[in-house]
Amino acid sequence: MVKLCTAEEAVKDISEGMCIMVGGFLGVGTPDNLVQALVNQGTKNLTIITNDSAFPGIGVGKLQDGKQICKLYTSYIGGHPDSGKCMENGELNIILTPQGTLAEQIRAGGSGLGGVLTPTGIGTVVEKGKQKVVVAEKTYLLEEPLKADIALLKAYKADTSGNLIYRFSARNFNPLMAMAAKTVIVEVEEIVSAGAIEPDNVATPGIFVDFLVKGGKVYAGN
Amino acid sequence: MVKLCTAEEAVKDISEGMCIMVGGFLGVGTPDNLVQALVNQGTKNLTIITNDSAFPGIGVGKLQDGKQICKLYTSYIGGHPDSGKCMENGELNIILTPQGTLAEQIRAGGSGLGGVLTPTGIGTVVEKGKQKVVVAEKTYLLEEPLKADIALLKAYKADTSGNLIYRFSARNFNPLMAMAAKTVIVEVEEIVSAGAIEPDNVATPGIFVDFLVKGGKVYAGN
Amino acid sequence: MPEIDKRALIARRVAKELHDGDVVNLGIGLPTLVANYLTSGVSIVLHSENGFLGIGPEPQQGFEDKDLVNAGGKPVTIQESGCCFDSAMSFAIIRGGHVDTTVLGALEVDEQGNLANWMVPGKRISGMGGAMDLVVGAKKIIIAMEHSNKDGSPKIVKKCSLPLTAQAEVDLIITEMAVIAVRQDGLHLMEIAEGILLEEVIAATGAPLLHSNGIIGTF
Amino acid sequence: MPEIDKRALIARRVAKELHDGDVVNLGIGLPTLVANYLTSGVSIVLHSENGFLGIGPEPQQGFEDKDLVNAGGKPVTIQESGCCFDSAMSFAIIRGGHVDTTVLGALEVDEQGNLANWMVPGKRISGMGGAMDLVVGAKKIIIAMEHSNKDGSPKIVKKCSLPLTAQAEVDLIITEMAVIAVRQDGLHLMEIAEGILLEEVIAATGAPLLHSNGIIGTF
Numbered sequence: 001m002v003k004l005c006t007a008e009e010a011v012k013d014i015s016e017g018m019c020i021m022v023g024g025f026l027g028v029g030t031p032d033n034l035v036q037a038l039v040n041q042g043t044k045n046l047t048i049i050t051n052d053s054a055f056p057g058i059g060v061g062k063l064q065d066g067k068q069i070c071k072l073y074t075s076y077i078g079g080h081p082d083s084g085k086c087m088e089n090g091e092l093n094i095i096l097t098p099q100g101t102l103a104e105q106i107r108a109g110g111s112g113l114g115g116v117l118t119p120t121g122i123g124t125v126v127e128k129g130k131q132k133v134v135v136a137e138k139t140y141l142l143e144e145p146l147k148a149d150i151a152l153l154k155a156y157k158a159d160t161s162g163n164l165i166y167r168f169s170a171r172n173f174n175p176l177m178a179m180a181a182k183t184v185i186v187e188v189e190e191i192v193s194a195g196a197i198e199p200d201n202v203a204t205p206g207i208f209v210d211f212l213v214k215g216g217k218v219y220a221g222n
Numbered sequence: 223m224v225k226l227c228t229a230e231e232a233v234k235d236i237s238e239g240m241c242i243m244v245g246g247f248l249g250v251g252t253p254d255n256l257v258q259a260l261v262n263q264g265t266k267n268l269t270i271i272t273n274d275s276a277f278p279g280i281g282v283g284k285l286q287d288g289k290q291i292c293k294l295y296t297s298y299i300g301g302h303p304d305s306g307k308c309m310e311n312g313e314l315n316i317i318l319t320p321q322g323t324l325a326e327q328i329r330a331g332g333s334g335l336g337g338v339l340t341p342t343g344i345g346t347v348v349e350k351g352k353q354k355v356v357v358a359e360k361t362y363l364l365e366e367p368l369k370a371d372i373a374l375l376k377a378y379k380a381d382t383s384g385n386l387i388y389r390f391s392a393r394n395f396n397p398l399m400a401m402a403a404k405t406v407i408v409e410v411e412e413i414v415s416a417g418a419i420e421p422d423n424v425a426t427p428g429i430f431v432d433f434l435v436k437g438g439k440v441y442a443g444n
Numbered sequence: 445m446p447e448i449d450k451r452a453l454i455a456r457r458v459a460k461e462l463h464d465g466d467v468v469n470l471g472i473g474l475p476t477l478v479a480n481y482l483t484s485g486v487s488i489v490l491h492s493e494n495g496f497l498g499i500g501p502e503p504q505q506g507f508e509d510k511d512l513v514n515a516g517g518k519p520v521t522i523q524e525s526g527c528c529f530d531s532a533m534s535f536a537i538i539r540g541g542h543v544d545t546t547v548l549g550a551l552e553v554d555e556q557g558n559l560a561n562w563m564v565p566g567k568r569i570s571g572m573g574g575a576m577d578l579v580v581g582a583k584k585i586i587i588a589m590e591h592s593n594k595d596g597s598p599k600i601v602k603k604c605s606l607p608l609t610a611q612a613e614v615d616l617i618i619t620e621m622a623v624i625a626v627r628q629d630g631l632h633l634m635e636i637a638e639g640i641l642l643e644e645v646i647a648a649t650g651a652p653l654l655h656s657n658g659i660i661g662t663f
Numbered sequence: 664m665p666e667i668d669k670r671a672l673i674a675r676r677v678a679k680e681l682h683d684g685d686v687v688n689l690g691i692g693l694p695t696l697v698a699n700y701l702t703s704g705v706s707i708v709l710h711s712e713n714g715f716l717g718i719g720p721e722p723q724q725g726f727e728d729k730d731l732v733n734a735g736g737k738p739v740t741i742q743e744s745g746c747c748f749d750s751a752m753s754f755a756i757i758r759g760g761h762v763d764t765t766v767l768g769a770l771e772v773d774e775q776g777n778l779a780n781w782m783v784p785g786k787r788i789s790g791m792g793g794a795m796d797l798v799v800g801a802k803k804i805i806i807a808m809e810h811s812n813k814d815g816s817p818k819i820v821k822k823c824s825l826p827l828t829a830q831a832e833v834d835l836i837i838t839e840m841a842v843i844a845v846r847q848d849g850l851h852l853m854e855i856a857e858g859i860l861l862e863e864v865i866a867a868t869g870a871p872l873l874h875s876n877g878i879i880g881t882f
Contacts, residue, residue: 001465025713025736025750026732027736074790077789078789079736084788087788088787096788098792098793098794099750099791099792100750100753100755100793100795100796100800103749103753104333104751104754106751107751108339110536110540111536111540112341112538112539113338113539114341114355114357114362116335116339117336117339117364118334118335119758119800120758120796122829123829124826124827124828125827126791126795131357133337135337135364135367136366140335144358145357160525161525163527168421168714168715168731168747169711169715169731169747170730171422171714171748173750175749176751179542195524199498199526199528200390200423200425200528202528205529205533205537207467207489223684247494247495247513247515247517247531249517250517251511297571297574299571300573303568306569306570307568318572320572320574320575320577321572321573322531322535322536322574322576322581325532325535326532326535329532332755333758334755334757334758334759334760334799334800335758340539341580342576342577342581344611345558345612346611347608348572348576382744385744388528389511390496390509390522390528391495391496391513392510393495393530394530396530397530398530398531401761416743421717421745422747427748428744429756430761
């Protein structure tokens with residue numbers, strides 16, 4: 001069942017060595033208040049699963065700024081110069097993954113599937129060290145499922161049962177990560193009463209959500 | 223781009239030997255007018271992919287009544303006595319598949335994935351003749367993707383771009399099949415103008431839809 | 445015991461296994477009754493594998509909605525906190541371990557926790573529907589059934605003879621005679637129904653029952 | 664030719680490859696310009712891999728929506744017939760072959776249709792983002808780029824030397840000099856830009872160009 005709490009309370013069980021998923025795409029749809037609380041808490045040696053390392057001072061980029069990450073599963077680090085630098089000097093272990101594969105790996109993790117069979121990455125460096133499987137004479141890469149201890153997510157509105165809706169391109173990885181973490185913490189702009197979101201319009205079922213944090217409208221960069 | 227047509231026009235390119243997906247769960251969310259048009263047309267030797275063979279005289283059950291099916295991918299035939307009978311006497315080749323596997327096979331077909339790695343069916347007759355894959359020391363069945371020539375679907379409303387929304391449990395397999403067939407024909411109760419469905423509430427993107435048929439409110443069994 | 449009392453007894457005992465906030469999938473038939481016996485203060489979220497969470501009470505006659513049925517095809521309602529989804533999401537919820545408990549009937553259960561509940565060779569096949577996914581995916585599998593077959597032969601056996609639904613997934617068996625936990629080392633007799641003798645349970649069960657004589661509870 | 668004219672020329676020529684109703688994904692940079700040059704009567708649906716269909720024009724300053732950006736992170740609008748989804752659906756659309764055409768830039772393309780556009784060893788790595796899925800999944804892959812590197816060396820080569828984005832997926836290369844189709848037997852020179860000589864194209868290309876002298880079109 002869903003509990004309401006503050007951003008600080010929400011992140012206080014995050015400790016060194018944990019694996020955390022963070023929603024968002026270049027900062028859009030990232031739970032800024034939750035990330036800020038984690039920055040303030042200063043927890044290091046985190047494994048982070050997120051689409052991209054955003055930009056310095058923005059979204060997940062703040063965790064890169066403070067060198068809180070030791071391992072990063074992501075598809076894009078071009079917006080944050082430190083990610084590439086730390087990858088080269090060995091400070092940060094970055095597993096670069098095609099975006100569509102990353103999305104399916106998280107979905108597989110949350111869906112009890114054993115992995116993803118994708119044609120993406122065949123014949124590229126992405127296939128290095130991975131199982132290949134032939135189905136109907138075509139070769140696919142087997143990409144393993146991803147799960148996390150905690151997911152830090154952003155939605156537009158939640159009802160009091162934790163049912164979520166998103167706005168436009170702020171949806172991105174959030175619904176997938178909601179299924180794939182042991183504890184799911186969601187920052188929302190508004191909490192409405194049960195029934196205020198039509199059952200047919202719910203994008204993420206409330207049963208996935210453990211904690212709701214009322215975040216207000218935070219603009220990327222603030 | 224989406225074209226409007228009648229149920230009769232919609233099914234007229236369905237010919238013997240084709241593979242057809244039909245949405246619905248025990249008749250709920252099945253496009254009754256499209257199925258009826260296919261019954262009237264009398265096309266035989268169809269491969270049908272559908273959750274269940276419903277009941278005599280209802281939903282997909284009508285195609286079973288008229289012996290129009292030669293091969294059936296489905297999870298449940300308990301509602302239609304003829305399905306079991308025809309399976310036993312060899313008239314009908316039925317591939318019984320766990321419901322969750324069937325859903326993922328169709329999703330994989332529509333998503334360009336090479337198959338599904340599922341724990342479901344391990345140690346049962348379902349695993350017969352299938353590849354097994356070990357991931358992180360656990361064994362999964364490899365279930366192959368499913369695609370079709372044509373999908374016959376039911377939605378609640380469409381806008382003029384083909385964007386779809388569904389009602390309650392009538393959604394079921396319809397959104398998955400919309401991705402997995404070359405030609406997608408959707409029966410809807412109402413067609414509204416573009417913009418009348420909020421972009422965030424669209425359950426099936428209009429780009430998947432080829433033909434819309436205005437079906438009116440048809441109750442199962444009518 | 446009349447059939448109807450047996451079923452009520454089983455359903456009432458199963459209901460005690462459910463906790464406030466649990467996500468629960470109830471199979472067709474006897475398991476569906478469990479929702480009527482929830483302990484006061486316990487509110488659960490019922491999952492319907494045809495695509496929604498939050499099954500509400502049966503609709504009044506004349507108020508059925510053609511688009512709203514349970515996995516058995518019966519008209520139901522949806523709670524205001526409910527939500528709908530497609531079949532892939534419905535089974536992602538199941539297979540992904542997001543259902544706390546599923547309650548299912550059985551033809552046979554054995555001491556390894558193997559379950560057979562979808563097919564009797566020689567009888568007409570109906571298909572596994574969502575049962576195989578439910579048994580593999582849900583966190584806790586409770587089998588709710590009558591202790592014996594109509595002919596008196598045991599449904600709880602050393603080794604299933606019917607085609608399996610899943611291997612080694614059953615956690616708890618609840619019948620009108622007993623509550624039996626399935627563990628690595630076999631079947632543990634946890635509780636006996638009031639008025640039933642230990643010997644009766646043992647005689648009606650086709651596999652050894654582990655138990656410490658003095659401390660078997662009743663229900 | 665000034666940079667800006669080159670880019671306009673390429674974008675205009677790419678636009679002619681798009682048909683009414685096509686679902687199109689335009690990469691960041693030059694490819695994005697293509698939307699400005701659509702033939703009259705041609706309306707396309709733009710896919711944004713961060714999760715929606717129906718990219719509309721740039722918003723007026725001050726009307727940006729914090730939740731609505733394209734895959735490059737730039738504020739955009741959404742058409743009223745647009746629709747939004749999560750990243751799994753977005754890439755199901757891509758990988759499943761539901762995008763008719765994708766237009767991307769390149770570092771190198773070779774005569775087998777191999778593409779390198781995501782990484783230069785020794786230079787800082789930025790990651791492949793959605794490019795690998797797009798190139799594998801879209802029905803038609805058009806590379807829109809300047810014909811040569813800044814130092815004059817060819818970008819169209821016999822064999823890519825940079826790490827690949829995908830194998831044998833490129834269908835068409837459009838530069839400010841030429842339109843080149845990639846086929847089983849190699850590169851076919853289809854059109855030459857007005858004012859450019861065949862010899863110039865050949866000299867600027869690092870792989871043999873198949874062509875029938877008389878029937879090369881211009882653009």
